[in-house]
Amino acid sequence: MRGLRVMLSRSSRVDHERLLDAARATRSPRPAPGPGDPLASLLRAAAAPARERELAGEEAAVAAFRAAHLTEATDAVTRRRRHRLTVGALAWVAGVAATATAGAALAAVGLDRSGPTPPPAVTSPAAPEPTIGPGTPTGEPSAVPTAPTDGPTAGATSVPPTSPPGASLTPSPEATDHVGPGNSDNTTDRPGLCRAYLAKSERQREKALDRPAFNELVVAAGGAEHVEGYCRNLRSESDPDSTTGAD
């Protein structure tokens, strides 16, 4: 009796594996035969092809990709340098953070100069960490496929145990307790963020600014209400042929 039950359950397990495999694969008219047809059709419904509104974020995602790749291309030359200096950059970021904090404290203490210190002026997206580095402008134009070492930003993501000093900027306190990629907020890509922001609907924009991903924009713009203007500025100066939304 018990043996029978085990057998039954084992065979249904196999059936289930088949159903799970088939759900996405059989978008063709041929449904998987056998028992559990309602289950199969439920899974197929769940894995049904994209519906239009599910792809509403496409332009924003592509804009982010475009921005990231632009930065990527510009950075190709400085890559190696950047990689070597990841640690230095983190220290630098920490330094800036410390200075900013100290500055704010000073401003709060003394001098009736009210209001926060103005945000650091963002000049152009093509100049990431421009001041640091001894500068070895090797004229390697091609995007070196990260072969020699573990890549430029991978350095930041793939060493979770050493909580970097820059962590104060991007609060993800318990970030180390899950595996895999995806916890690096350090790289700044304001033009990309801006494109993504501008590609959102009015309603989404408001919500977006609550997210840490966009927090940086709020800071850079000097307040949530200035983000739109800031982004439009940034876009017009960095991307003269901007045709966002039209393509």
Add this chain to the structure above:
Amino acid sequence: MTGELEQLVEAARAGDEDAFRQLYRNLQPGLLRYLTALVGADAEDVASETWLQVARDLPTFTGGEFRAWAVTIARNRAMDHLRRQRRRPALSVPVQELSELAGDADTAERAGESLGTEAALAMIASLPPREAEAVLLRAVIGLDAETAGRVLGRRAGAVRTAAHRGLRRLAVLLDQQGAAGAPGDAVAGAGDVPAGPRAEARPRQRAGLPPQTEPVDG
């Protein structure tokens, strides 16, 4: 399929915008559905955060299963989101919002299919989280058990078991709905399967199913 995906990833890494677009179209629906089960109505926001990061970190992607990589990012984003939310007053119950979604005006026009998808996803989302995640990663994202296990930080066998349990639960839910009549039609109507005597078609004696089939919050 996988080979095609790899080519797209390669092209996107080289800066091919269209390839990236294809990746998005390929992955986003599943991602969004998976995220909806995790974070409810905020899934869209978490998904766009995910894509921002995918776009940014694509150069550091070192091969392997692209979908698994992207889903891991999405999952981490979702967990961050839930943590943030836990510090704020709770707002939402995913399952409820899902069924509200199903009633949206814009879904009505695409009647059968859309409703079926929403209803199916709502049922899956009502499973205990582990089971729901296993079913979604396997069936909706299309990962195999090993890869899904890597995303979830669990063994492949554990994923198989969770998915199996989930499906058994779903079968019982379908049974109940079939017996109750109407609601089941939303799901069954979605498929291209001819409506049949589905109440009898399922072996009721599948047994061993724990009694708690109620939706689980969060």
